[in-house]
Amino acid sequence: MDLAYTEEEEAFRDGLREWLARALPTLPAPPSPHDWPGRRAYDTAWQRALYDAGYGGVHWEATPTQRLIFLEETEEAGAPYVGANFVGLLHAGPTIAAEGTPEQRARWLPPILRGDEVWCQGFSEPDAGSDLASLRTRAWRDGDHYVVRGSKIWTSHAEVADWCELLVRTDPDAPKHRGLTWLALPMAAPGVTVRPLRTLAGSTEFAEVFLDEVRVPVDHRVGAEDDGWRVTLVTLSYERGTAFAGEVVACRRVLGDLAREARADGRWDDPVLRRRLGRLSAEFGALWRLAQWNASEAQHTGGVPGPGASVFKLRYSHARQELYDAAADVLGDDALDLGRTWTRERLSSLSYTIAAGTSQIQRTIVAERLLGLPKGR
Amino acid sequence: MDFQLSADQRALRDGFREILRARFGRDALRAAVDAPGLDRELWRALGKAGFFALCVPEARGGLGQGAAEAVLVFEEAGRALLPGPLVATFLAAGDVEGAATGETVVTAVSGTLVPWLAEADVVRGDVTAAEPLRSVDPLTPLHRVPGRREDGPDVSLLLAAEQLGSACASRDAAVRYAGEREQFGQPIGAFQAVKHLCAELLVRTEPARAAVYAAAVTGDPREAVAAKLLADDAAVRNARDCLQVYGGMGFTWEADVHLHLKRAWVRARLGTTAARAEEELAAAL
Structure with a gap:
């Protein structure tokens, strides 16, 4: 049991970090969230850049640990998210790769990897x-x-x-x-x-x-x-896999930003707020360790994420909502101002316990598939 | 990176679980509840099995293992509700004569509490003004002292490992009971309300496990404190939810659920407590 990355993994991290340092300054300004064609162009251009640099298929070909490093480093560097490429890279692509014919793989996979098709x-x-x-x-x-x-x-x-x-x-x-x-x-x-x-x-x-x-x-x-149900289950396990690991890194950074703002505006004197942020620090620290644990486990079992991903998703989606509720405490009246990023993030965090399988569905999955409790009505 | 138990670590954990099952099974646990007092024979048996000498360097007659191995055996101790000042004796094994073999029982002031004071041969900290209290946990006699003694992160890490083991035991007990107990013509575990309680028991143990193991691997004192915070929560809340799943049986003296809950309450007050841990982690943000 260790948390030390191998030489090969460190080389992967160094290469990626170096490339990000060169590639990110050349990116155009991100488009307005309401400009859909602009968002598509921005997201697919990023995927093309990843592809040209040899990282286009990182979600498919890399080891689970390399994938975790990719999510960590791109998040730390402030790189764009997977965005419009999400379904191609994390749902449809892996399904076609696993279940498609050679012709289907040749037709659909390269355009996904190159950012040509969404x-x-x-x-x-x-x-x-x-x-x-x-x-x-x-x-x-x-x-x-x-x-x-x-x-x-x-x-x-x-x-x-x-x-x-x-x-x-x-x-x-x-x-x-x-x-x-x-x-x-x-x-x-x-x-x-x-x-x-x-x-x-x-x-x-x-x-x-x-x-x-x-x-x-x-x-x-x-x-x-x-036979589409079985084919679909392949996709769903990818959706609930380590895709959120990068977001945990982002949440830890937000926590630091919240502490800075609270110290600046005097709210830090409130021990209830301090303790709340302290607990969230433990929570997101543990979630990152759990992501590493799950990646190592996937490495042993051949890379396909298992139902353990449900445990991660349940805990993370709840923690994210807690984080932005705490952010509202830091913001005070500003929590009502849509001009503040944290106000908007608080709103979008509400979808996390619903999308990609509600928390209730996840608990049923955990209870039946991991704990072996009987199916019921 | 290989953040999974090695084959040796699994063997160590399984071996120790087996020893505890043989030496301190359910009958022994209930006998200890009925006749409190430190079982010196059990203590020496633990010493013989290498429990206390696990992390003592080989050059000094120990097993030379690290913190990762220590948390694995403490997790098993927590699962079995093994009584006694385990943490203090374990940490004294390198420098108190007889602690490594289980001949000498060592306790220490932890915060303002001293567990097992009357039974200990060696005491760390000032206990001149110690006053007994009627301990809520039948298997942990407690004294209180006026002055505080702050514990190091090593104490919190081992307590966290015990809490993790206890949280797992409560989870397993709840799941087993929910699968066996029938009402309305089906196991109660087939009802979603019960099923979802049980799911949360697992959702609490797994992040706590990752936190405890990672803190042992990195040796980072802040991670140890964070791990204790999460493991305290997992142990206490899992015991509470297990009690709820057990229904009326959960409120009886006969069921073991209350023993896990009471010990979890005690451990939560030893080492770094929640309020201090949260403040410490916030200060580091």
Whole structure:
């Protein structure tokens, strides 16, 4: 048991750090959060830069420890986030890599890695959220095409995506987990309508996607027909993996900034606030150690994140909300000012216990899969 | 980086768990509750098993192990609710004659409390004005002293490891009970309300485990204090939730749940307490 990085890992860190120091000053100014084409261009240009430097596939090819180093160093350096590349790099791409044919991998993976194509996720529906497998978007065969009818919701980056990883029901008579199929939907296809949804933070981070008899070629299916649930589970384990580790680094920095501001404005004299920040320091320190623990564990088990990621996600999402509630204490009346970053972050933190599996769903997963408690109603 | 137990570390932990199961199983625990007092024979057996000499250098007759190995055996001690001034004797093993073998029992003033004062052969700290209190924990007699004696981070780290073991024991007990106890025609663990309580028991132990092990590996005093803060919380709250899962049985003397809760309360007051830990961590921000 050690926390010392190997020579090889340190060399990876040094190379990355050196490259970041050269690459980041050449970046253009980040676009306005409301400028979707601008955001897409900025995010994909960053992915292209990573690709050209040899880091484009770090989420797929690197060891879990290298990936952790990548998340830590890019966060420390203030590099852009994965942004519009999120679904391609962390959901759809890994699924295609694991389940796709050689032709499918050759068609879809290189453009993801180069930042040429953006993917979005069409899983959730208005009546299929936590109970994802009950989804009702239908697809039926018509020659060498599927015809798709239905609607999807909470689809991030739908306005600017080229492709959508789509989960549809191909056998309505089978038990709900059995009749699903995974399709790659071209967003430009006739019959696809995107309607942006406004979040409580005022931004349009996600959208509804309406599918009106959209024709999708059969060779756009990944995995077997009616085997989409299993194919999807591959994706979900990636989503809940170490993706949040970089954010823990960011939260630790925010904690330091909060302490600085509190010392400057006199709120530091309040022992309740000090103790709250002290406890959060222990919390985020432990979460970082847990990320290292999980990465080492994944290294032993071959790299696929396991259900232990649910434990991390549960604890982290709660801690993030606590952090920004504490930030509001530091801000005082400024906590009502949307001009302050922490006010906006406090609003967006509210999604963390809901997105990518609610805390309640995660607890059920933890109880049944990790603790072995019986399934019930 | 390989932040996982090595094969040797797993063997050490499993071996010690086995020794404790044989020497201090449930019957022995309940016998100790009924007849309090330090079991010198058990203490010598621990010495013989190398518990106290674990981190004493080999040149001085010890096993020459490090803090990572120490937290693993203290985790097992916490899981088994092993009584006695384990931390003080362990830390004195290098310089108090007989401590390493379990012949000499060492206690120390921790904050303003002294555990096991009447039974100890050697006492660290000033106990001239020590007054007994009626200890809430039937397996930890306590005295109080007027002056404070601050503990080092090594004390907090070992206490944190014991708290971690206790938190794991409460989690396992709750999960086992929830899987066996039936109401409304099914195990209570099939109900989401109970299931989610049990899930939180695991969500508390795993970050505490990462914090305790990391503090042992790095030797960073601040990490030790942070680990104690999280492990105190995990031990106390896991015992509380376990008690809730046990229902009426959880409120009885007969169930072991209260023994874990009471010991966790005691350990939380020893070493660096929550308020001090939080202030110390805040000051470092």
